[in-house]
Amino acid sequence: xxxxxxxxxxxxxxxxxxxxxxxxxxxxxxxxxxxxxxxxxxxxxxxxxxxxxxxxxxxxxxxxxxxxxxxxxxxxxxxxxxxxxxxxxxxxxxxxxxxxxxxxxxxxxxxxxxxxxxxxxxxxxxxxxxxxxxxxxxxxxxxxxxxxxxxxxxxxxxxxxxxxxxxxxxxxxxxxxxxxxxxxxxxxxxxxxxxxxxxxxxxxxxxxxxxxxxxxxxxxxxxxxxxxxxxxxxxxxxxxxxxxxxxxxxxxxxxxxxxxxxxxxxxxxxxxxxxxxxxxxxxxxxxxxxxxxxxxxxxxxxxxxxxxxxxxxxxxxxxx
Numbered sequence: 288x289x290x291x292x293x294x295x296x297x298x299x300x301x302x303x304x305x306x307x308x309x310x311x312x313x314x315x316x317x318x319x320x321x322x323x324x325x326x327x328x329x330x331x332x333x334x335x336x337x338x339x340x341x342x343x344x345x346x347x348x349x350x351x352x353x354x355x356x357x358x359x360x361x362x363x364x365x366x367x368x369x370x371x372x373x374x375x376x377x378x379x380x381x382x383x384x385x386x387x388x389x390x391x392x393x394x395x396x397x398x399x400x401x402x403x404x405x406x407x408x409x410x411x412x413x414x415x416x417x418x419x420x421x422x423x424x425x426x427x428x429x430x431x432x433x434x435x436x437x438x439x440x441x442x443x444x445x446x447x448x449x450x451x452x453x454x455x456x457x458x459x460x461x462x463x464x465x466x467x468x469x470x471x472x473x474x475x476x477x478x479x480x481x482x483x484x485x486x487x488x489x490x491x492x493x494x495x496x497x498x499x500x501x502x503x504x505x506x507x508x509x510x511x512x513x514x515x516x517x518x519x520x521x522x523x524x525x526x527x528x529x530x531x532x533x534x535x536x537x538x539x540x541x542x543x544x545x546x547x548x549x550x551x552x553x554x555x556x557x558x559x560x561x562x563x564x565x566x567x568x569x570x571x572x573x574x575x576x577x578x579x580x581x582x583x584x585x586x587x588x589x590x591x592x593x594x595x596x597x598x599x600x601x602x603x604x605x606x607x
Contacts, residue, residue, distance in 0.1 A: 295589045299582045306578040307368065310571055311361050322347040373572035378561075383572040387554055391576075393463055394546070394553035397476070398538040400469050404477025405484055405534070409527075412481075413488025417523070418515055420493055428485065435482030444475040444548040461550035472549040476542065480534045487530055491523040528588060 326339045326347060352360050367374075373383040412428040419425045451471060452460035459468045495501065496511075496519050504514055543555035550556070554573060561569035 292590060295586055299586045302582050303579060306575065306582070307365060308361070310575045310578070311364055313567075313571055313574070322351060322353060368575065373575070374568040376561075376569050377566045378569075383569055386557065386569075387572060387576055390552060390554045390557050393551060394542055394555060397469060397472055397542055397546070397551060397553060400473035401476035401480070401538055402531070402534070404473050405481040405531075408477065408481035409484035409488060413485040413492065413527075414515070414520070416485065416489035417492030417496065417519075418512065420489075425489075428489070432482040432485045435478045436486075438479065440475055440479050441544050441548055443478060444472070444545060447471045447475055448549075463550075463552050468549075468551075472545050472551055475548075476538060476545050480538070484527060484530060484534070488523060488527050491526050492519055495519040495523045528591060531588075 322344050323339070326343060348354055352363055355363070371384050373387070375381065376383050376386060379386065412432065416425045416428045448460045448471065451458045458471055459465055460471070462468055492515065496515065501514060501519060504518070505511060542551075542553060543559050545551065546553045546556035547559050554576070558570065558573045560566075561573065
């Protein structure tokens, strides 16, 4: 177990190293000179950008360390990142790490609620589809999955706001101050990923139930319902867990649209505002944070995978 965890940790660290290289080069390879781009964001609206002199550009390049060789810049930047220093926002003049830390709990809360919605919808519908394959129940769950997967999340969000906030007045449309404010954005996020997960679970269940040992057990008189819940569901959930890890990472980085639609105070909305304001250091810090969380989630799923799938343990001991 320890060797498996160490190998997965080393693989994750190598991915993180590649991510830091890409994120570091983002600012260096943007069109034009990075120092000039940063100075342009500091010019007050309505003022002439010609007031930026070559001396200003040279001084800022020196402050940003852009005159040093690229490997030296990378080592210096990596040292700052390792201590939690992601730089300062060009718009708010506040440390980026502090601003991300203040908004990250809201995004984690929304992503966790969306995952709950996903499992509540996907697991029952996927099991029903596998249990009653080819029957009316299966057709209904497949049609609903297709509809849920086809609806763009921003469009579904607007529909939910119109129905539950404006027409019925049951739930708040925007903000995150009231506890029930999370319901609409979580449902909007959860429905889309639930549809794909339900279809994946149904296909995995049907594949497991068609295995020879399952057909033999059914031929000996074991009820299909017992067969499904006692022997088929656990192996069928393995690809679902794998997909959930990808979905969880995607949720953290992909909530930007939903947070903007519902004015949710998370890092996704912060990122959208940074893009609009050309706040490159914030974009850099957000990308690094989301990529790191994605790697950590996948590491946790790899460990969980070992407990769920006996083939991983067999392969670990070199019997395959």
